[in-house]
Amino acid sequence: MSNKADGSNSWSPTEERDVSLKRIMPPAPENELDYKPLDGGWGWMVVVGAHISIGFAYSTPKVLSVFFIDIQEQLGASYSEVAWISSIMLAVMYAGGPVSSLLVNRFGSRPTVILGGLLCGVSMVTASFGNSIVYLYFFIGVIGGCGLSLNLNASLTIISKYFLNKRPIANGLAMAGSPVFLCVLAPANQYLLHMFGWRGSLVILGGLMLNCCVAGALMRPVVLPRKPEKVEERPNLCTKPQQSCRNNAKKFLDLTFFKDRGFVIYLIGNVFFIFGAYAPIVFLSAYAIRQGVEEYSAAYLLSIMGFVDMFVRPGTGLIASSKWIRPRIQYFFGFAMVFNGMCHLLCPLVKCYAYLVAYAIFLGVSFGMVFALIFECLMDLMGNERFPSAVGLVTIIECFPILLGPPTAGYLVDIYKDYKYLFFMCGGVVVTGGLFLLVMNIYYYHMLEKEKPAAVREQNQTKTIENQDLVSASASRKYQSPERSMAGEC
Amino acid sequence: MAECCFIHFSRGDVSHRVRASTLHAGESHTENVELLNPVNLALQCTWTGNQNKLPNITGFWRKDGDEVENSRVTVQLEGDEYELKRVFSIVSEESLGSYSCVFGSEAKIEFVLAAPQIGEVRDKPIVSYVGDSVVIACKMEETKPKPGSWNWYKANGTDKEQIFVVAEPLRYEIKNEERKTKLVVHNLTEADGGLYYCGAVYAISTTMGHVELKVISFQEPLKPFIAIVIEVIVLVAAILLYEKSQSKKNYTEGSNRETQGENNGPEGSSSTRQRKI
Numbered sequence: 001m002s003n004k005a006d007g008s009n010s011w012s013p014t015e016e017r018d019v020s021l022k023r024i025m026p027p028a029p030e031n032e033l034d035y036k037p038l039d040g041g042w043g044w045m046v047v048v049g050a051h052i053s054i055g056f057a058y059s060t061p062k063v064l065s066v067f068f069i070d071i072q073e074q075l076g077a078s079y080s081e082v083a084w085i086s087s088i089m090l091a092v093m094y095a096g097g098p099v100s101s102l103l104v105n106r107f108g109s110r111p112t113v114i115l116g117g118l119l120c121g122v123s124m125v126t127a128s129f130g131n132s133i134v135y136l137y138f139f140i141g142v143i144g145g146c147g148l149s150l151n152l153n154a155s156l157t158i159i160s161k162y163f164l165n166k167r168p169i170a171n172g173l174a175m176a177g178s179p180v181f182l183c184v185l186a187p188a189n190q191y192l193l194h195m196f197g198w199r200g201s202l203v204i205l206g207g208l209m210l211n212c213c214v215a216g217a218l219m220r221p222v223v224l225p226r227k228p229e230k231v232e233e234r235p236n237l238c239t240k241p242q243q244s245c246r247n248n249a250k251k252f253l254d255l256t257f258f259k260d261r262g263f264v265i266y267l268i269g270n271v272f273f274i275f276g277a278y279a280p281i282v283f284l285s286a287y288a289i290r291q292g293v294e295e296y297s298a299a300y301l302l303s304i305m306g307f308v309d310m311f312v313r314p315g316t317g318l319i320a321s322s323k324w325i326r327p328r329i330q331y332f333f334g335f336a337m338v339f340n341g342m343c344h345l346l347c348p349l350v351k352c353y354a355y356l357v358a359y360a361i362f363l364g365v366s367f368g369m370v371f372a373l374i375f376e377c378l379m380d381l382m383g384n385e386r387f388p389s390a391v392g393l394v395t396i397i398e399c400f401p402i403l404l405g406p407p408t409a410g411y412l413v414d415i416y417k418d419y420k421y422l423f424f425m426c427g428g429v430v431v432t433g434g435l436f437l438l439v440m441n442i443y444y445y446h447m448l449e450k451e452k453p454a455a456v457r458e459q460n461q462t463k464t465i466e467n468q469d470l471v472s473a474s475a476s477r478k479y480q481s482p483e484r485s486m487a488g489e490c
Numbered sequence: 491m492a493e494c495c496f497i498h499f500s501r502g503d504v505s506h507r508v509r510a511s512t513l514h515a516g517e518s519h520t521e522n523v524e525l526l527n528p529v530n531l532a533l534q535c536t537w538t539g540n541q542n543k544l545p546n547i548t549g550f551w552r553k554d555g556d557e558v559e560n561s562r563v564t565v566q567l568e569g570d571e572y573e574l575k576r577v578f579s580i581v582s583e584e585s586l587g588s589y590s591c592v593f594g595s596e597a598k599i600e601f602v603l604a605a606p607q608i609g610e611v612r613d614k615p616i617v618s619y620v621g622d623s624v625v626i627a628c629k630m631e632e633t634k635p636k637p638g639s640w641n642w643y644k645a646n647g648t649d650k651e652q653i654f655v656v657a658e659p660l661r662y663e664i665k666n667e668e669r670k671t672k673l674v675v676h677n678l679t680e681a682d683g684g685l686y687y688c689g690a691v692y693a694i695s696t697t698m699g700h701v702e703l704k705v706i707s708f709q710e711p712l713k714p715f716i717a718i719v720i721e722v723i724v725l726v727a728a729i730l731l732y733e734k735s736q737s738k739k740n741y742t743e744g745s746n747r748e749t750q751g752e753n754n755g756p757e758g759s760s761s762t763r764q765r766k767i
Contacts, residue, residue: 070616074625125715197617197704200711207718214722217729 035224036164042220043162047170049218050155053113055177056120056209057093057152059185061086064140066189070198077133085133085140087403092145093152094399100153101392109158109219112150117212119147124206128199140202151212153395157388158219160379167379168326172317172372179309179368257393262381265440266330267394272433273337273370275401276426279409280344280363281305287419293353301360308364309371316372329380330441333373337434340366344427348420520600525580526635527693534575535591535599543567549574552590565593583695605692606634608699615702618678626673628688628699637690640664640671643698645685678705 037043068082075082103112123143130136155174163170192201257263281302288298316336319325325332343362350359375391382390409422525531533551549572551561558576565572574591580603590600609631618624630637642664643650653673655662663674671688683705689696 073627076625193617194614195617196706196711197619199619199622200617200706200708203711203715204718207715207722210719210722214725214729217726220733 035222037222038162039164039166043166043170045218046158046162046220047173049113049215050159050170050174051177051180052215053116053151053155053177053212054174055181056212057148057155058178059181060120060144060148060205060209061089061093062182063185063189064089066186066193067198067201070193071133071136074198075131075133075136081133085136088137088141089145089148091399091403092142093148094395094402096146096149097153097392097395098389099146099392100150101388103150104154104157104388108221109154109161110216110221112154113216113219114213116147116150116154117210117214117216119150120144120209120212121147121206123147124202124209128202128206147209147212149395151215153388153391154219155215156375156379156391160384160387161222166321168320168329168373168376169314169317171376171379172314172320175371175375176310176313176368178371179306179313183303183306183310257386257390260381261444262441263390265437265444266378266381267397269334269337269433269437269440270374270394270398271401272429272436273340274398275405275408276344276429276433277340277367277370277405278402279406279426280347280423281367282406283409283413283419283422284360284363287347287422288353288356290419291351291353291356293356297353301356304357305360305364305367308361309368312365312368313372316369317376320373320376329373330377330445331438333370333377334434334437334441336366336369336373337437338431339434340370341427341429341431341434344423344430347423347427518598518600520602523601523603524606524634525586525603525694526605528581530577531580531603532575532577533589533591533601534573535593537572537574537593537597538570539567539572540596543570547572547594549591549593551576552588552592554587580694586695605695605697606630606637606690607697608688608690609634611699612701615704617704617706620678620680620705620707622678623674623676624678624703626675626686626688626701626703628671628690628701630669630690632669635692636668637692637697639691640666641689641691641696642671642673643687643689645687645700650687675703680705680707 064086065083068079068085071077071085072079072082100112103115123139127136127139127144130139156171159170159174160167189201189205192204195201196204284301284305285295285298288301289295320329320332340363343359343366347359350356378390378394379387405426409426412421412425413419523531535549545567546564547567549563549565551558551574561576563574565574572593574593576591578585578589580586586603586605588600588602590598592598608628610629616624616626628640642653642662644653645651653662653664655664661676663672663676665672665674673686673688675682683703685700685702687698687700689698
């Protein structure tokens with residue numbers, strides 16, 4: 001299935017222009033881009049929309065912690081009970097990936113993001129009337145999490161539709177939404193808390209999340225020019241609507257992805273990364289305070305990290321779209337992961353505040369690099385057609401490391417009463433993931449190169465047959481009636 | 491450097507405690523003394539003197555800035571040090587405060603006598619809504635001795651009025667644990683806003699902590715919320731209308747090109763292009 005060597009660029013007329021795409025890594029197959037992606041124009045507005053949407057998705061579970069102490073007091077819950085709100089929201093956001101993929105495949109990004117925004121807004125406003133912690137678990141955690149998961153998947157998909165050459169930059173800019181919104185929402189939430197208490201703040205936060213609907217409105221669907229050949233090539237989807245529904249159902253949790261070696265390598269590397277990446281951030285202030293840094297300065301470390309992250313993500317996107325890196329983007333991703341892991345491993349050597357600030361900066365850089373590339377690499381591997389389903393599958397699998405990572409690290413701290421084992425574990429896991437990606441990718445692309453000569457011969461054969469078909473097809477199908485070609489848009 | 495030492499002995503049912511503090515040249519010093527019960531407290535100050543070690547100097551005691559009656563004595567230089575000692579009877583809240591021993595006109599050691607203070611005081615007000623219930627909490631740290639009981643007071647102008655649950659059982663609830671206390675106020679009205687004081691009761695006195703409560707109506711957050719909703723609707727409408735106007739423009743230009751099935755993307759369009767038959 002994944003014989004990427006036969007990935008003939010179906011946008012061949014434009015390929016000669018795009019010399020930058022001359023890749024060492026073969027491009028993803030099945031790129032049904034029979035059109036040249038805009039790579040600009042309205043695409044940048046779509047990036048703004050994705051930035052907002054992704055920003056809310058990643059930052060909301062974190063900034064809700066501002067309200068926890070008040071909620072804890074008023075509802076009489078313990079701190080760990082209240083902290084579950086964030087965990088449930090994050091878990092549902094990741095677990096909702098496949099549902100989100102289904103909606104995006106069926107309806108497109110715009111309606112999905114608008115629905116996601118409405119769900120988030122309604123969930124927060126309803127949650128503000130809550131009088132028990134379980135009520136909050138349901139409305140903020142489950143319903144809010146569903147809304148966020150719709151946002152995430154749809155935003156990433158629409159970027160892959162609008163960009164190709166400049167896709168890494170677009171991804172970097174869109175993913176930068178996460179640190180930007182974190183830096184904006186955290187103090188904003190503090191302010192709202194003092195003005196309106198936690199209930200009023202949830203109402204206003206719900207209102208702010210309705211801006212995801214604005215983001216969705218910006219995500220203008222890409223109108224594909226209708227080609228007669230397309231109707232010929234995919235008769236199943238056009239003439240038999242029931243079969244198309246069955247195909248969509250199969251795509252809900254498409255386990256055939258696991259046959260794709262590139263996908264499995266990516267998935268394993270990612271799981272390692274996600275397991276080890278978040279715990280150091282969660283425990284950074286506590287570690288700093290243990291080293292004798294005062295509370296306010298320790299909190300400042302996280303702000304430094306977020307601030308650096310904000311700029312590194314688009315910067316990494318810029319670097320990744322350069323003609324040296326773009327063909328080797330999977331290696332760049334592996335390198336960024338190893339860099340991140342090395343930072344964690346070196347942290348326990350650092351005791352004084354100045355070095356902790358340096359650690360926070362390097363952490364921001366490496367974290368930003370990985371996250372700018374994390375979805376770009378998946379788009380690169382899977383291609384536009386399979387990306388929405390792939391990202392849904394990836395996020396639901398990532399649900400487990402993201403929920404297990406920080407508590408496991410916390411458990412280590414409880415047993416050994418020393419933070420250094422936390423950093424060693426997390427750094428070790430992340431470095432393993434990065435090295436795994438690097439080594440396996442080198443091996444994998446090496447194997448593909450070996451398989452290429454055989455496949456190229458095969459490809460040339462099929463291409464001549466196709467060309468003959470095209471000639472006869474265009475002769476007879478040239479004057480398609482509009483209704484017939486409409487049926488092609490299943 | 492000031493050092494202090496602590497000697498404790500009891501006689502009968504009233505315990506005597508001695509608190510000592512030593513002051514070197516050119517310094518003043520403050521000692522915090524935590525008291526729980528009424529006690530006869532002996533305070534002792536030792537001073538090593540300055541450059542001219544006079545054989546006799548005057549020493550006296552102050553309480554809260556005022557000189558204690560009959561406390562002025564002449565202190566002899568003994569073993570290169572001057573010493574002042576006095577026993578104070580600390581029985582009630584009035585006896586607590588700041589006691590200072592003064593040598594001549596320069597050296598001073600201050601003893602601040604107080605019951606355990608509530609350390610974690612919430613500085614930001616609690617915001618709640620009309621008709622809602624609110625929980626106001628106070629906590630005494632683990633490191634400090636636990637109070638006998640807790641009282642709650644509401645500020646009334648400059649006074650404090652104690653809150654008795656029996657008087658209004660439907661509105662107030664007090665839940666006491668050893669080191670924590672919670673006041674629950676039901677059915678809030680705007681008049682319920684203001685300062686609330688929690689008092690940790692010790693034998694010697696009651697220490698206070700305060701929390702501010704703000705009661706607002708639910709319309710307060712509703713106004714910014716509606717403003718944001720209007721902004722969202724306006725923006726979404728604007729974006730969709732803009733898109734519609736753009737697509738109308740493109741439709742008139744591009745409809746002539748649809749049936750040609752080109753995949754080179756839009757070229758320079760000409761509105762004079764005719765549909766091929």
